[in-house]
Amino acid sequence: MPTTSDRRALVIGASRGLGLVLADELARRGWQVIATTRGSSGELEAKVRARDGRLTVESLEMTSPEQLAALRERLDGRPLDLLFVNAAIDRGNLPIGEVPTGMFTEVMVTNALSPLRVLEALRGAVVPGGTVAVMSSEQGSVSLNTEDGYELYKASKAALNQLMRSYATRYAGDGRTKLLIDPGHNRTELGGPDAPLVPEESVPAVVDVLEAQAGAPGLQFLDRHGETVPW
Template identity: 80%
Template sequence: MSERQALIIGASRGLGLVLADELARRDWRVIATTRQSDGELQANAQVWNERLEIETLELTSSEQLAALRERLAGRQLDLLFVNAAIDRGNLPIDEVPTDMFTEVMVTNALSPLRALEALRDLVAPGGTVAVMSSEQGSISRNTEDGFELYKASKAALNQLMRSYATRHGGDGQTKLLIDPGHNQTRLGGPDAPLTPQESIPAVVDVLEAQAGAPGLQFLDRDGEVVPW
């Protein structure tokens, strides 16, 4: 059986960092991107040696995405996973400045789909393209006040992923939106009930279990369907 290969976009810290580490632990060969090639990801690459390599990428840059695609020419991926999200506070939508709205939507919704479009031809038939989403993007579960812009960006991400799946429905690739739960990250805050070390092994279980499944699914870390 050939070695499985994954590209993790956004792995410098938090969920993406632990995801890259967990895949390497399971004998995947992992390419992990970061805006700056230092810190904990670099330390992990030294531990895992050739199983974890680092590429530099600013996800919001179309030019850098194109350059990454060129550098990876000839590689074949079993998994392409995009992890990207920012939050700019808990403002009601009428108080959100236009530049803040644009920044969050570009980072959380537009850029992940640009990455999929730029890199999808590296994914083998039967491989998986996945994006880190959130239950916060579920319209039917939006029953509590707060974080309106972040919720809207994740709902937009989900809708764009639905369009992507419709457009590329015949490519033979598994397509997943993953809700990892509320984790103790820079985004989730220190009081979140989960740590990435608790949630990410379950996320990888889902990724491995769903490999080869047809269509698009929106799943949580336990493999349960999240309502749109």
């Protein structure tokens, strides 16, 4: 197994919030990290300068198959020990009957379809025994959906979880660890200013889980403490 300094991670969606802190935390621990962003990010560039070559940036609009194919070509020859997809949008707290069709499509494409397209396109870059992980949410748990609100976002995360289950079933014998991660409710642009957690506290716990689960078989849906989240 490679040492930490030899391990390489690709974090999809790292311009801000949880993805930014995740990429930086991995680099802080000695990983070689490739972080993707849709456009320029002053925060990410500052992290790049601070990490002395352990953090590099690639451009990617995750919903674009053409950009995804181009990234795959650019990554040729750079095997990954961890592929982590962190990307989601929220378009407000509307009852599902009031959600416009275009909004529904946008959220589902970004939160459910595109992450799985990333995994399909880049799975060949992940080494045997490596980890494929996606940022999910307790909001995607059907059994825990006992409070009203944010119906579209919840549906998109439940769809993500189901698609990840299908992915894991299809590639059950590939020897890679597969994880859905619930980081908790964090103070980010998506989570809002009143969230009880901050990424600088929750994300190191997430990385602990990623490192502890490396090599584990099958698909798991885990929170930042490594506890199983009900489906």
